[in-house]
Amino acid sequence: xxxxxxxxxxxxxxxxxxxxxxxxxxxxxxxxxxxxxxxxxxxxxxxxxxxxxxxxxxxxxxxxxxxxxxxxxxxxxxxxxxxxxxxxxxxxxxxxxxxxxxxxxxxxxxxxxxxxxxxxxxxxxxxxxxxxxxxxxxxxxxxxxxxxxxxxxxxxxxxxxxxxxxxxxxxxxxxxxxxxxxxxxxxxxxxxxxxxxxxxxxxxxxxxxxxxxxxxxxxxxxxxx
Numbered sequence: 663x664x665x666x667x668x669x670x671x672x673x674x675x676x677x678x679x680x681x682x683x684x685x686x687x688x689x690x691x692x693x694x695x696x697x698x699x700x701x702x703x704x705x706x707x708x709x710x711x712x713x714x715x716x717x718x719x720x721x722x723x724x725x726x727x728x729x730x731x732x733x734x735x736x737x738x739x740x741x742x743x744x745x746x747x748x749x750x751x752x753x754x755x756x757x758x759x760x761x762x763x764x765x766x767x768x769x770x771x772x773x774x775x776x777x778x779x780x781x782x783x784x785x786x787x788x789x790x791x792x793x794x795x796x797x798x799x800x801x802x803x804x805x806x807x808x809x810x811x812x813x814x815x816x817x818x819x820x821x822x823x824x825x826x827x828x829x830x831x832x833x834x835x836x837x838x839x840x841x842x843x844x845x846x847x848x849x850x851x852x853x854x855x856x857x858x859x860x861x862x863x864x865x866x867x868x869x870x871x872x873x874x875x876x877x878x879x880x881x882x883x884x885x886x887x
Contacts, residue, residue: 663690665690665691665692666690666691666692666713666714666779666780666783667692667694667710667712667713667714668685668691668692668693668694668712668713668714668715668716668779669693669694669695669696669697669703669706669707669710669712669714669715669716670682670693670695670696670697670716671696671697671698671699671700671702671703671715671716671717671718671721671726671729672698672716672717672718672721672745673698673699673718673720673721673722674718675698677718677768678696681693681716681745681775682696684772684775684776685775685776685779688776691776691779694710694712695710695712698721698722699721699722699723699724700717700721700723700724700725700726700728700729700732701723701724701729703715703717703724703726703729703733704724704729704732704733704736707733707736707737707740708736708737711737711739711740712740713739713740713741713782713783714740714741714742714743714779714782714783715730715733715740715741715742715743716743716745716775716779717729717730717742717743717744717745717762718744718745718746719744719746719748719753719757719876720746720748720876720878720879722831722878723827723828723831723841724824724827725827725876725877725878726744726746726757727756727757727760727876727877728820728823728824728827728877730742730744730757730760730761730762731760731761731820732820734760734761741763741764741782741783741785742761742762742763742764743762743763743764743765743766743775743778743779743782743788744757744762744764744765744766745766745767745768745770745775746765746766746767746768747767747768747769748767748876749767749790749792749793752875752876753876754789754793756875756876763781763782763785763786763787763788764778764781764782764787764788764789765789765790765793766778766788766789766790766793767790767792767793770790774788774790774791817859818856818859821842821844821852822852822855822856822859823877824842825838825842825849825852825853825856826856826868826871826872826877827872827877827878828841828842829853829856829865829868829869829872830868830869830871830872830873830877830878831878835849835850835853856868
């Protein structure tokens with residue numbers, strides 16, 4: 663029987679090592695790759711086409727949310743399971759809307775991750791019990807109040823979301839252009855579009871927004887230039 667192939671995406675080496683040791687002990691699971699950034703995850707998935715990606719949210723260069731969007735737009739065979747320390751409703755909603763099959767908090771029991779991988783391989787969703795309860799409660803409250811369960815978020819394009827993250831990480835327009843292989847003029851255009859859409863017109867404000875939306879962790883925010 664073919665093994666379930668898994669890529670681990672997390673910028674913390676210790677976390678990846680622990681996950682790899684855990685999953686490698688399972689006879690039907692094989693870790694075929696490890697990456698530190700969302701961009702590397704997108705590239706490795708395109709190359710290896712694994713069954714499952716276990717994805718952190720807060721990673722440099724490209725966060726897990728945007729990486730999930732890009733991965734699932736380029737393949738229908740790979741499932742994404744989020745494994746993160748963020749457990750509030752907004753993060754869960756954003757990732758499930760992006761197409762994630764499962765969402766687990768890092769404090770979850772080890773057997774939850776193994777079960778989530780098996781369920782995802784079968785095409786089923788799986789959430790940490792605490793998250794599943796909160797999602798159900800949220801939908802119930804919305805139903806009883808006669809309100810939609812979520813509000814429409816500001817729509818940024820893929821490139822605009824990438825530029826937003828790199829701005830929030832403190833990179834200059836020139837550095838962003840080099841990272842994304844686009845001209846400085848194009849970076850400036852995307853930057854202005856992001857500011858207009860969000861109605862935020864300073865770098866500090868964009869950084870606070872990025873932190874609040876889980877695009878970057880607060881410790882990742884550098885002094886903007």
